Amino acid sequence: MTIEGDVDTRRKEAADWFARLNQRTVTTADVRGFSDWRRDPENARAFSRVEAMWEAAGTLAKNPDMANLTRDAAAAAKPARKPKLATGRLIPIGVVGALTLALGAGGVLWMSQQPTRYATAVGEQRTIQLEDGSRIILDTGSEVAVRFTGGRRSVTLNNGQAMFDVEGDPARPFIVAAGDTRVTAIGTRFDVRRSGTGARVILVEGRVDVRREAAADGRWALSPGQEVTTSALRPTIATANVPASTSWTSGRLTFENTPIAEAVAEVNRYSREPIELRDSRISSVQVSGVFNAGDIDGFVAALSDLYALQATRAEDGRIVLSGPA
Structure with a gap:
């Protein structure tokens, strides 16, 4: 038998x-047979791959390509018993067949073309090390999808x-898409923030287009x-205060x-209990200072002391800042 056939x-x-072991009833003979079959390390690895594919099926099912593959395989399959997963969901064995097909060369290629997603919750920051040695720092409430190919x-x-x-790697440009904006770099460090239909891009070092x-x-x-903000009415290149604008990467907000x-809007990005400013007399007043990202209490205390504001907690958790009664 050839290697490919094996x-x-x-x-x-x-x-x-996988199908047998997820039926409503699993016999002792099946358990023993599976145990004997799985003793072969290559068999164990093959089974692990099928399990991993099924774990990913919840996401893949939403993809049109995988949905078509599953539908075609199920239609071609003969009527069979319906195995039951531990989650209680019933799936046709034909779907398992589709997963098997997806593990083939074409399926592996299809899987490799799907982006890997990384996200942060409100108030969370995360550093991602990519396979090429590049690094992404994700700010609060952010999400990126990463896809690497041989040429891009x-x-x-x-x-x-995110900070990139x-x-x-001259042979593989690094391209960041944010709305209708594309940032192309080879080796450099830059900050991108979604803004309307485009983005604000700040270059720290190197060069980007x-x-x-x-x-x-x-x-x-x-x-x-x-820096440039592409969503502005007339985007123009401007001088950026890089230390202040990128201080979020070290957990600080600089104003x-x-x-x-x-x-207030910037501080609110880091909290699930936002601040509501109800004193219009100071909304346009300029403020300077450095605060720890997520330190809502410290920021509120500073504004209250400086501008004689009253801070009250609303029933929904918001912190309301209002002028003196």
Whole structure:
């Protein structure tokens, strides 16, 4: 038997055992037979792959390609008993057959083309080390989808903010998509934050090219210390306060002559119990200071002391800042 044939046989056997062991009734003979079959390390690995595929099925089922594959396999399969998973869901054996097909060369290729997603909850930050040595720092309430191929490294910033520290590789440009904006880099460090339909891009070091897909004149080449917000009415390159704008990566929020309303909105990104400013007289007043991200109490105390505000807790958990009675 060829190596390819041996692998195919193990794959089919693994899918068959997976179906048997998830039926409503599993016989003692089945358990013993599976134990004997699984003693072979190659068989054990094949079975683990089938289990991993099924664990991923909840997500894959939403993908049109996998849905079509599963539907075709189920339609072609002969009527069979319906195994029951530990979760209580019933699946046709034909679906297991579809998973087996997906483990083949074409399925492995299809799986490798799917992006890997990383996300943070409100108030959480996360550092992701990518396979090429590049690094992503995800800010609060953010999500990225990463897909690497032989000729391209692609990341989609679905929402939120991220700092990218990119390893140089001229043969594989590193491209970040954020709304209608594309940021292309080879080896560099830059910050991207979703803004409307586009993004704000700040270059820390190196060089990046920024492009807005829908605009004929929407191309900018940034140098270190520069930024551009592509969603602005007339986007232009401006000088960035890099230390202040990127201080979030070390857990701090830095405000320099920032309108209080904007500062409140920024602080709220890190809390599930937001601040509500009910004193319009100070909303446009500029404030400067450094606060720990997520330190709502410290920020509220500072504003209360400076502007004689009263802080009360609403029933839904919001902190309401209002002027003196």
